[in-house]
Amino acid sequence: MTRTDTDDRISRPQAQKFEDRRCQLADSALEALAARGYARTSLRDIAQSTEFSLGVLHYYFRDKVELITYCVRRYKARCVERYDAIAAHATDADDLLRDAGDGLAATIEADARMHRLWYDLRAQSLFEESFRLDVADIDASLEQMIWRIVSAYAELAGVTPRCTSGLAYAAFDGLFQQALLRYLSGDDAALDDLRAGTRALLTRLV
Amino acid sequence: MTRTDTDDRISRPQAQKFEDRRCQLADSALEALAARGYARTSLRDIAQSTEFSLGVLHYYFRDKVELITYCVRRYKARCVERYDAIAAHATDADDLLRDAGDGLAATIEADARMHRLWYDLRAQSLFEESFRLDVADIDASLEQMIWRIVSAYAELAGVTPRCTSGLAYAAFDGLFQQALLRYLSGDDAALDDLRAGTRALLTRLV
DNA sequence: GACATCGTTGGACGGGCGTCCAGACAGACG
């Protein structure tokens, strides 16, 4: 029960090392999934994107569903980090209009493949019930992020929002998804239109 | 070269019968795909949803990709029929606000599984280039349908739309997709919120 | 009636899938 620092460094890892490796494997799996999509990624593909063999995946995860589910949760953890960065501080309404659009455009440029995977997995959840809870969880946190932007803008503009957070999320999600599709298809105007659309939606929904 | 009526009825079918059967098979395939999703539907599943054997699929289609592509095009043909029905005639702006929301809600109730398949295939097209052209084609026709509603509303309201057709489509698509997800998850308020959201978007985007 | 042609069947083929396991290996412990 009484532990020294050395004890912690040595005996803690029993469970901690296990969890760390799960994270490491899940991160590699996310890379593989983002590259080829859910339907075309096998456990062998995933193992090949790690430095381990196929058997290890079943040592750390019961089956494929548990691995993917763990990946989705891990993906969410990354999302939350990223979204907290967007529109963290803006001093007036016009700044926020610009920052919000720039933030969304920047995350498309930086993480297009991950966002693509998100829409893939969300579509999968329409068929595979085992994904639905985790997807709904991520969806809720995305809705909250959008709502933080919308209500921040409303406050800076000195009004109260006239729409529900659900409507705001739906509209921005559609806008973002369209921009992603166009960006990945090589449409150069996609990001500029996303910025303009963000401005238009924000000013008209609140 | 000179044909009688009888000639037409008998010799035309050479190619026509072939095309008819392709349609018939594609319709059955769409049923199977809508039921289980792209990733989980094999050619054997599809064959089982028809009254024919597996070999027939390869008699009428070169490979799986050609079959799926043909299905997607066929799906689009159905879409166009359906969309022409929505908001075909409304005499004043308030009627149109109601009809548009009711139309979207009705098609979710009637064709939820097909719409689910559409979002699945659109997500697939993010990874599989061979689907991209057909998906873009359908997306464009959906955008036109939305724009017909938006511009009809603007005209009845005596104003000109203040948004691009791309923005309108993005926002309505997001709204529709959210409603579909909630509807399929058993959320009873999904369709009412879709109606309210349609009204809100229409009045604020124009 | 003999003969092509078309549409269809049922099964074979190689390969990739998710899963599982016997054993090798290393470090901690008695």
Add this chain to the structure above:
DNA sequence: CGTCTGTCTGGACGCCCGTCCAACGATGTC
């Protein structure tokens, strides 16, 4: 030192996948 425990490997298993094909009945042609 031997033993045990936690990791990891490589390969085997059975199943299902997309594809392909030899054979057959039906149908229309000469």
